[in-house]
Amino acid sequence: MAEKVLTRNIDKEHSESIAVYEAGGGYRALRKAVTSMTPEAVTEEVKSSGLRGRGGAGFPTGLKWSFMPKQVDPERPHYLLNNADESEPGTFKDRLLMEQDPHLCIEGSLIASYAIRASTCYIYIRGEFVHPADVLDRAIAEAYDKGYAGKNILGSGWDCDVIVHRGAGAYICGEETALMSSLEGDRGYPRLKPPFPAQRGVWGRPTTINNVETLACTPFIIERGADWFSSIGKDKKNTGPKLYCMSGHLKRPGVYEADMGTPLMELIHEHAGGMLHDDRPLKACIPGGSSVPVLTAEECQVDMDFDSLAAVGSMLGSAGVMVMDSSTCMVKALHRIAYFYAHESCGQCTPCRQGCRWIETILRRMLDGGGRPEDVDLLHDVADNIEGNTICALGEAMAWPAKSFVKKFRPEFEALARPAVRTGA
Amino acid sequence: MVKITIDGEEIEVEEGKTILQAALTVGREVPHYCYHPGLSIAGNCRMCLVEVEKMPKLAIGCYTPVADGMVVHTENERVKQAREAVMEFLLINHPLDCPICDQAGECHLQDYAVEYGTGDSRYVEPKLSLAKAVDIGPHVLLDQERCIQCSRCTRFCDEITKTGELAFFQRGNKTQIGLYPGKQLDNPYSGNVADICPVGALTLKEFRFQTRVWYLKNTPTICAGCARGCNIVLGTGTQNVQFTSPGQFDDRIKRIVPRANEAVNGHWICDEGRLSFQRLYVTERAKTAQSPAGSDVEWEPALEQAAERLRAAAASGRAAAILSPRLTVENLFAWRELLAGLGKLRTAVRRIERGRDDEILIRADKGADSQGARWLFGEATGEQAVLEAIARGEVDTLLLVGDPLDPDDTPVLDDATRGKLTDLIHVGPFRSAAAAQATSLLPCASWSEEDGHLVNFQGRVQRVSRARRPRGEGRPGWRVAAELAQAAGLTWPAWASHADVFRAAAKAVSQLDGIDPEDVGLLGVMGKIDEAAAV
Numbered sequence: 004m005a006e007k008v009l010t011r012n013i014d015k016e017h018s019e020s021i022a023v024y025e026a027g028g029g030y031r032a033l034r035k036a037v038t039s040m041t042p043e044a045v046t047e048e049v050k051s052s053g054l055r056g057r058g059g060a061g062f063p064t065g066l067k068w069s070f071m072p073k074q075v076d077p078e079r080p081h082y083l084l085n086n087a088d089e090s091e092p093g094t095f096k097d098r099l100l101m102e103q104d105p106h107l108c109i110e111g112s113l114i115a116s117y118a119i120r121a122s123t124c125y126i127y128i129r130g131e132f133v134h135p136a137d138v139l140d141r142a143i144a145e146a147y148d149k150g151y152a153g154k155n156i157l158g159s160g161w162d163c164d165v166i167v168h169r170g171a172g173a174y175i176c177g178e179e180t181a182l183m184s185s186l187e188g189d190r191g192y193p194r195l196k197p198p199f200p201a202q203r204g205v206w207g208r209p210t211t212i213n214n215v216e217t218l219a220c221t222p223f224i225i226e227r228g229a230d231w232f233s234s235i236g237k238d239k240k241n242t243g244p245k246l247y248c249m250s251g252h253l254k255r256p257g258v259y260e261a262d263m264g265t266p267l268m269e270l271i272h273e274h275a276g277g278m279l280h281d282d283r284p285l286k287a288c289i290p291g292g293s294s295v296p297v298l299t300a301e302e303c304q305v306d307m308d309f310d311s312l313a314a315v316g317s318m319l320g321s322a323g324v325m326v327m328d329s330s331t332c333m334v335k336a337l338h339r340i341a342y343f344y345a346h347e348s349c350g351q352c353t354p355c356r357q358g359c360r361w362i363e364t365i366l367r368r369m370l371d372g373g374g375r376p377e378d379v380d381l382l383h384d385v386a387d388n389i390e391g392n393t394i395c396a397l398g399e400a401m402a403w404p405a406k407s408f409v410k411k412f413r414p415e416f417e418a419l420a421r422p423a424v425r426t427g428a
Numbered sequence: 429m430v431k432i433t434i435d436g437e438e439i440e441v442e443e444g445k446t447i448l449q450a451a452l453t454v455g456r457e458v459p460h461y462c463y464h465p466g467l468s469i470a471g472n473c474r475m476c477l478v479e480v481e482k483m484p485k486l487a488i489g490c491y492t493p494v495a496d497g498m499v500v501h502t503e504n505e506r507v508k509q510a511r512e513a514v515m516e517f518l519l520i521n522h523p524l525d526c527p528i529c530d531q532a533g534e535c536h537l538q539d540y541a542v543e544y545g546t547g548d549s550r551y552v553e554p555k556l557s558l559a560k561a562v563d564i565g566p567h568v569l570l571d572q573e574r575c576i577q578c579s580r581c582t583r584f585c586d587e588i589t590k591t592g593e594l595a596f597f598q599r600g601n602k603t604q605i606g607l608y609p610g611k612q613l614d615n616p617y618s619g620n621v622a623d624i625c626p627v628g629a630l631t632l633k634e635f636r637f638q639t640r641v642w643y644l645k646n647t648p649t650i651c652a653g654c655a656r657g658c659n660i661v662l663g664t665g666t667q668n669v670q671f672t673s674p675g676q677f678d679d680r681i682k683r684i685v686p687r688a689n690e691a692v693n694g695h696w697i698c699d700e701g702r703l704s705f706q707r708l709y710v711t712e713r714a715k716t717a718q719s720p721a722g723s724d725v726e727w728e729p730a731l732e733q734a735a736e737r738l739r740a741a742a743a744s745g746r747a748a749a750i751l752s753p754r755l756t757v758e759n760l761f762a763w764r765e766l767l768a769g770l771g772k773l774r775t776a777v778r779r780i781e782r783g784r785d786d787e788i789l790i791r792a793d794k795g796a797d798s799q800g801a802r803w804l805f806g807e808a809t810g811e812q813a814v815l816e817a818i819a820r821g822e823v824d825t826l827l828l829v830g831d832p833l834d835p836d837d838t839p840v841l842d843d844a845t846r847g848k849l850t851d852l853i854h855v856g857p858f859r860s861a862a863a864a865q866a867t868s869l870l871p872c873a874s875w876s877e878e879d880g881h882l883v884n885f886q887g888r889v890q891r892v893s894r895a896r897r898p899r900g901e902g903r904p905g906w907r908v909a910a911e912l913a914q915a916a917g918l919t920w921p922a923w924a925s926h927a928d929v930f931r932a933a934a935k936a937v938s939q940l941d942g943i944d945p946e947d948v949g950l951l952g953v954m955g956k957i958d959e960a961a962a963v
């Protein structure tokens with residue numbers, strides 16, 4: 004088994020304390036960055052490491068940082084937002100990092116803040132994460148005490164505040180522009196793009212927003228170098244260690260660290276202990292959180308990285324791997340997903356506001372015995388009418404699973420697309 | 429300027445314009461709900477999706493700026509399918525209660541359903557059942573079922589009045605417009621939300637169930653409520669009154685809605701102006717002339733008696749006149765010519781001031797033509813000076829030209845002052861308390877019953893239009909002045925219409941120099957004033 008990187012501390016006693024973190028080499032990367040590197044050099048290092056966003060879209064992190072203005076206009080300070088609104092069903096990796104290794108999250112946030120010349124870093128954490136928020140708050144206080152955050156960090160002359168902001172528990176606030184609206188105190192509505200956050204982000208100022216796990220990778224890149232980081236993983240475009248959230252019909256569900264590009268079947272059988280019931284074979288798997296297209300058992304012979312999953316028509320997403328065995332009713336499974344998106348649709352734009360609930364209602368009616376032959380095509384059509392027509396990606400988050408479930412498991416849907424109770428002979 | 433191609437037509441448009449605006453310049457409407465030219469862009473209805481070549485997804489026309497060489501399709505299959513999809517989504521929870529909805533006939537949802545809808549629905553689930561006729565303020569009712577969540581009303585309250593009473597509550601398809609706890613939609617501009625609501629979700633209490641909109645006669649005109657002179661459309665009834673007075677025509681004013689004029693009122697009017705027409709109905713209208721004897725008489729003898737007394741008093745220097753600041757330029761000019769012909773009369777134009785100027789539209793000066801009055805009369809003698817002259821016994825005959833909009837804005841003299849007058853000649857549209865004091869009453873047209881021009885506080889000359897006939901024997905004020913002049917034996921030009929009067933005024937008044945009524949148009953023209961003095 005490969006070296007543990009992101010999770011190296013989590014089994015230690017008091018892993019959340021600064022003493023344990025420092026003893027394991029913590030904050031050395033921050034010191035190296037702010038005392039011996041320019042922000043450009045930090046960005047370049049991350050760029051050449053091949054690090055891609057772990058939140059879902061897989062956008063190259065260093066490239067994103069390079070979109071920020073090179074000079075700070077005093078009227079328009081820069082912000083770093085650490086997106087800790089981890090809400091995608093099947094995803095629970097950021098929570099582990101924040102609870103068990105909060106200083107890694109903070110150090111990563113500070114390195115990114117330095118790279119983009121931010122003077123404030125917000126960690127926007129979902130409201131339900133009460134305990135992780137408390138852990139982070141205590142860790143931030145320790146970091147301030149030790150001079151890792153606040154004024155004149157490590158004598159470099161650079162000031163940066165780190166603030167935990169708790170959301171109110173809306174899935175949509177994990178969408179980067181909705182997160183900004185929420186942080187500003189408005190309703191968590193996604194914004195129209197462009198302008199992109201690097202031009203006009205939170206409070207209209209240049210902003211970079213990264214996922215917790217993404218930022219947690221950066222101390223290692225700075226300390227051990229881009230070449231070391233990019234040597235891990237499948238190829239130069241899919242690099243680094245990765246946390247996989249294994250759930251569903253597995254013997255040992257949980258968060259597992261493995262290289263980017265680890266085969267899905269290896270994760271299921273070696274890391275997560277195999278299928279829960281030996282007599283129930285794998286039927287389907289959602290590889291990247293509930294919003295990505297589902298894979299059939301045959302399609303599960305795939306490596307877990309951005310490009311391999313894209314090649315089979317799905318996505319790595321947040322690496323929330325949900326494994327379903329042969330006992331799973333795919334209509335029920337899709338209904339559960341639709342119920343989530345219908346509930347979490349922010350309601351701003353028409354196709355998502357109406358379409359998600361419509362899909363949910365059709366599925367519920369089918370499950371309740373009121374299916375009609377035309378429902379299968381209607382499901383696909385409604386999903387198709389949402390896809391591509393919405394302000395943010397939540398529309399696709401409903402449309403992609405709906406279309407892939409119907410397409411790949413059509414006979415199951417057709418079986419329910421007729422009334423359960425018949426009249427007459 | 430950039431060149432773009434819309435549906436095969438190459439056009440040049442200003443840089444920075446959006447596709448939707450560019451399409452409008454060549455007469456193509458990209459259907460939309462949430463876009464409103466007076467508000468920020470929300471981009472939430474998704475009705476204006478168009479295809480832009482080289483863009484992977486459809487783009488919203490209301491937000492996407494034009495770029496040189498852009499090729500846009502607003503009518504192809506892909507766009508059509510997206511529009512049908514949005515229409516279907518909007519209608520699945522819509523109550524389809526058009527037969528009892530005030531918006532029917534001017535409803536975007538209806539119009540686009542006809543143009544872009546599929547005609548049937550694939551939705552077989554139960555519709556959402558939500559609150560109807562929710563009282564959200566003194567003038568506006570909310571129907572939650574009809575709302576399409578376009579956010580125009582919330583943006584209006586946030587951006588224009590900055591009062592922020594309205595917001596969205598709940599999420600997903602349960603998203604609803606609502607008031608913040610403890611708030612009411614009672615800002616001075618609240619009625620505008622009913623105008624900008626593209627559907628029947630927000631309706632004006634005062635217009636609810638008054639008429640179907642297709643029965644309205646719509647006349648573009650100017651609000652006479654204050655010196656702003658907001659551009660409006662006056663909706664008057666056109667139906668026969670079936671039960672109360674068979675054969676009669678109901679030409680009452682049903683509503684006032686704003687008419688866009690960026691230079692004056694943008695897209696809005698205040699609630700006071702919106703409901704100002706109600707002032708026309710609070711007092712009985714003067715329909716016939718009244719003689720000094722106090723009884724209704726024929727027009728001719730009443731006119732002759734009034735003219736004779738006015739002439740005699742003016743000749744002995746014992747006459748004065750008080751004019752309303754809401755009279756049109758034509759009327760003010762005709763009275764000015766009459767008074768000048770009769771001799772040197774003490775003449776006052778009233779000042780009606782209430783409240784204060786606000787940051788949006790409302791002016792403290794309620795005289796819709798007080799700027800025009802200043803141009804014609806200079807800083808005329810104040811009303812108070814005339815009343816004092818009466819009290820001192822220097823004046824015993826008063827010509828009072830009453831307010832054409834609000835009967836309460838014509839001065840009622842106190843008993844002592846009235847006692848000093850032997851003759852009070854009242855020209856006005858109402859049988860108001862002021863008219864009851866008169867010895868002679870000559871009815872004239874009210875606002876909305878005559879054509880003319882008003883000059884707003886900025887010095888903009890604007891057309892006020894006749895939407896219905898004057899009552900009874902009433903006639904435009906300048907005709908009354910002309911008839912009085914002729915009865916008093918003055919030489920008088922042969923004016924055939926208000927346009928003739930205006931042209932005469934334009935020759936005599938420097939600020940109106942060179943302005944012809946033909947040129948005023950729907951949006952008005954600026955008077956010739958010192959640039960530095962212009963507001």
